[in-house]
Amino acid sequence: MRSLTRTALAERGLEAVVHADHLVTVDGRQFGLTTLGSLCRRSGGSERWAEVVSRWVDDLLTNFPAEPAPLTPDQIRAGVHLRLVQLDAEKARWYRHARPIGGGFHEMLVHKDGDYVRWISDRELEGVDVAGTHALGRQRLLEIEPDDVEVLTKRDGVTMCIRGRSGFVASKLLVLPELLHQIAPQFEFSDGHLVAVPSRHELVVAPVTPAVDDCLEALELIAGYDYAHDHAPISPRVHWWHEGRIHPLFDASVPGRTFFPDVPAEFRATLARNRGEGAA
Structure with missing residues (x-):
């Protein structure tokens, strides 16, 4: 994909340096490859990638014919x-x-x-x-208001899927307390929340309660599937949000729900307490 993109730019008179997730053209423009990767993945096969890349490059150069001037x-x-x-x-x-x-x-x-x-x-x-x-x-x-809030329940576990056409829906993780006060004022929990941002258009939240394992299962399924299928993916990871910080727990795209070694001890203690276990 990187090679096809570099070739497409060269065919249009722009030499570019290829990096892991973006290209930089000689005039200073940077083109991220995340969206292009999603388009290629959804194109139906690698034999169509050249067509997808060509169309993507043409769209970009139409909208950004030159390096944009600095913002005032x-x-x-x-x-x-x-x-x-x-x-x-x-x-x-x-x-x-x-x-x-x-x-x-x-x-x-x-x-x-x-x-x-x-x-x-x-x-x-x-x-x-x-x-x-x-x-x-x-x-x-x-x-920015989401277009849809879906509430999923299993036993005493509650998982909220917040979705919208805006590419800033996932960014509402940055204002999570205010968001939850608007859409679910009844949920206030001192143990934080399980969260996932599988795409720019989706934020998944579940308060940590004694039904934490049901919520972990729900987030694992949603984050893994939506990250693989949305056109603007961000992350397949499930995180613990606590006091404004997020801590990665596991990668939902990897079967088996294996927690990362550096999961905070505070979360392990929270998990054990909500499970009713005597020790973390």
């Missing part, structure tokens, strides 16, 4: 939103304003203009009231 402070204020993103160490160096919340996820300021979203760089934030801009982006995220 007024433009940032007009379109800023908070977004849940994944950053590796290399990318994090370029977005130092992004706040890590655990599990490789960060809370980042992005600019939304219609259907197009771009990350706001540290350079563009120079001279900008970052705290005020962050508050504005948070408010915009709060104002």
Whole structure:
């Protein structure tokens, strides 16, 4: 897929350097490969990938014919939103304003203009009231409403599937207490919540209760399936959300529900207590 993308760009007069999850063209534009990977996966077979890649590149170059100019402070204020993103160490160096919340996820300021979203760089934030801009982006995220909230129950376990056409639905994990107060004010639990963000369009939440194993099973099934089939996947992992931080528990795309070795001892104790066990 990377090779096809590099070839397609070269055929259109743009040389590019290929990285693991993105390409950088000689004029500085960066093209992420996550969405393209999903399109290829859903295309019906690798023999169609060249066609998919060609169409994707043409669409991108039509919408972004040149490196976009830096955003002005007024433009940032007009379109800023908070977004849940994944950053590796290399990318994090370029977005130092992004706040890590655990599990490789960060809370980042992005600019939304219609259907197009771009990350706001540290350079563009120079001279900008970052705290005020962050508050504005948070408010915009709060104002985004999901299209559907499905509540699944099994015994005493409750799992909420929050979905929508907006690519910011998963990002509402960043405002989880406010979200739950809006959609399920009756659920307030001190042991935190099990969460999954299989795609940009879905957030799955289950409060940790004595029915925790039923909820773990539900999140495992939903996260594993929806990550594999949605066109904008984020992560197949199930996490524990507690006091604003997320801790990866296991990969739902791997059969067997094997917990990661670095699962916090605090969660293991919480799990044991809710199971009624005497020790973690």
